[in-house]
Amino acid sequence: MTDGQVGRGFSPGVNDGVGGGYPGETKRWVRITTTDKIPPREGRAVCLGTREIAIFNLGDRFFATDNQCPHKGGPLSQGIVHNKRVTCPLHNFVIELASGQAVAPDEGCAHSHPAKVENGTVWLSVRQAAATPAE
Ligand code: FES
Secondary structure, eight states, X not given: OOTTOBTTSOOOOOBOOOOOSSTTXXXXXXXXXXXXXXXXXXXXXXXXXXXXXXXXXXXXXXXXXXXXXXXXOOOGGGSEEETTEEEOTTTXXXXXXXXXXXXXXXXXXXXXXXXXXXXXXXXXXXXXXXXXXXX
């Protein structure tokens, strides 16, 4: 996938300018898709910049993690979603969706990203480096 291209017809990229995050970084909310494009208990991948992020619909809530399993980089968006967790399709690591932490076995963590739903639209909060000062 290339930047801005998302699995199965998403078109991310709108920014509402929310700030925050670590020193030297800013955060912004990015519109990803409408809620009906991700069926309940399934995940989809989206490319944002150089990152591929997995977005999961748990029915009443959406979660997002990097789309790389902490074990050997398996595509978490293609895993089986169950009980606020996803099982990696490659070797069955179980990842807690809220934190990205591998819980079975307890080895590694996928970076998680805040997600929210407003008026039927899924948004992700993503970090971006602060502008580099001119020299
Ligand atoms: S790559 Fe996910 S369990 Fe091995």
